[in-house]
Amino acid sequence: ILLHSDRDPIPDVPAIYFVMPTEENIDRICQDLRNQLYESYYLNFISAISRSKLEDIASAALAANAVTQVTKVFDQYLNFITLEDDMFILCHQNKELISYHAINRADIQDTDMEAIMDTIVDSLFCFFVTLGAVPIIRCPRGNAAEMVAVVSSLSNCNSPMELFPGPDTHSFQRPLFVLADRNVDMATPLHHTWTYQALIHDVLDFHLNRVMMEEGAGAEPPPTGARPKKKSRKTYDLTSADKFWQKHKGSPFPEVAESVQEELDTYRAQEDEVKRLKSIMGLEGEDEGAISMLSDNTAKLTSAVSSLPELLEKKRLIDLHTNVATAVLDHIKSRKLDVYFEYEEKLMSKSTLDKSLLDIISDPDAGTPEDKMRLFLIFYITAQQVPSESDLEQYKKALTDVGCDLSPLNYIKQWKAFTKMAATTNYGNSGVKPMGLFSRVMNTGSQFVMEGVKNLVVKQHNLPVTRILDNLMEMKSHPETDDYRYFDPKMLRGSESSIPRNKNPFQEAIVFVVGGGNYIEYQNLVDYAKSKQGKKVVYGCSELFNAAQFIKQLSQLGQK
Secondary structure (H helix, E strand, O other): OOOOOOOOOEEEEEEEEEEOOOHHHHHHHHHHHHOOOEEEEEEEEOOOOOHHHHHHHHHHHHHOOOHHHEEEEEEOOOOEEEEEOOEEEEOOOOHHHHOHHHHHOOOOOHHHHHHHHHHHHHHHHHHHHHHOOOOEEEEOOOOHHHHHHHHHHHHHHOOOHHHOOOOOOOOOOOOEEEEEEHHHOOOHHHOOOOEHHHHHHHHOEEEOOEEEEEOOOOOOOOOOOOOOOOOOEEEEEOOOOOHHHHHHOOOEHHHHHHHHHHHHHHHHHHHHHHHHHHHHOOOOOOOHHHHHHHHHHHHHHHHHHHOHHHHHHHHHHHHHHHHHHHHHHHHHHHHOHHHHHHHHHHHHOOOOOOOOHHHHHHOOOOOOHHHHHHHHHHHHHHOOOOOOHHHHHHHHHHHHHOOOOOHHHHHHHHHHHHOHHHHHOOOOOOOEEEOOOOOHHHOOOOOOOOOOOOOEEEOOOOOHHHHHHHHHHOOOOOOOOOOOEEEOOOOHHHOEOOOOOOOOOOOEEEEEEEOOEOHHHHHHHHHHHHHOOOOEEEEEEOOEOOHHHHHHHHHHHHOO
16 A cells, blocks of 8 residues: 555554655654554664654654554665666666766756765665675765765764674675766767667666567558557566576577577477377277387376476566567667677777768668767767867768757767766777677578678677776776775774775675666676676666666756
């Protein structure tokens, strides 16, 4: 039942509240106490309630003569959302309040910034209480990430230590907490990606591990004159129970398409075997051979029938991934996303380009205006030298001619002029390897007609956030991270500490991006952790956006 809905009194029933300790919610709880709605009250607050608000509830309970009815009050410290075992985001009702746009707008007041920092720190505090560990904090100087680090350090140091029972018996080292600012890498959130999970988030409606699609998305249009079918919305949950998803969410898309086809072929073979056994069971004749074959096949059929629920679940997951992967493939083919991905990888790795940027921008068949703007912004962000005014005008004309809104470029120009990191951001030895034509998925009879789509394999490389983490986890000396601040919240007053002399590498780390994150960065960190034996990395961000949502925020900033 929603807290603010109209509710009738049920005086003989206990009530469990699970709410944020906001002003409105506290007022409503006080009203419920005054109205004597329930027999007893168990109050669970998602994040810690302040003393003043607790006193408001106590006053209301006293006035309503209901003090004994308030049975329990809990701070649950759950003000965050865990999307994966190694990924979390902040759960703020109005995420616009802590968005990249909110943090970076030119007219932001000090009070607004403090409110943003308090919101982020409250959620991070909940996360670390749940983790049960006080981390060592590292952050860059002079940006929002630094402000979060300072406030985090102070709030941790003023907290009762019983909230943090300390590391478990398997680990004697505290985790490293790296706070990064979105401005350290602006190209990755705009990048056209090639791995399954990141592609789904980029091109489909994917929110809190649920994909929403129109049924028949990408299907052929109805014949001329025929009434178009009403499209229904279908939802698919991509969970940790889905073994195919767990195995392939970080795989390049062509590999996923091939694996779905293999799973489908295996399922069909199992289904055909059950049908064959059923037909043999209708065997006629009383001879010994027939009877022995019958008993042998009875055992096989019994085994097949017992595995039927497993087979049906397998069929459901195959259908799910066939539908989702087909919808993704439709976007890849109609927008030439493989071309964008390959070209952007070359831009980011400073590789030789095989065609001019203007050709792709001007190609009417290559992507949407938004795709073209994303490509150009990556070119502008990663360019060592800003294009000359005449070149820039030529690009702007080409972008305008294909229907692009230039507002995001206005902001990126300002950002590049003011950010010293922009000139030095290095995307490592990235790039892609074309693998020639597809093997299995090119076969006739395949669910996936991959013709015309490049079979690209991603080369492993560290993105800027991963590289920063590597420097700090391994305690490496590097110009990129040498001036990062060091906080130990267990030290008195939460002030900046000096880095200890014994530089032991960290085994566990949490990376949190202030200003928003994405699945490309998450997958890059997952791959990094897999390559380092015994290391655990968790990725968090203030909000999770795809390129379309990010470019919308850049557009808002560029219009001011």
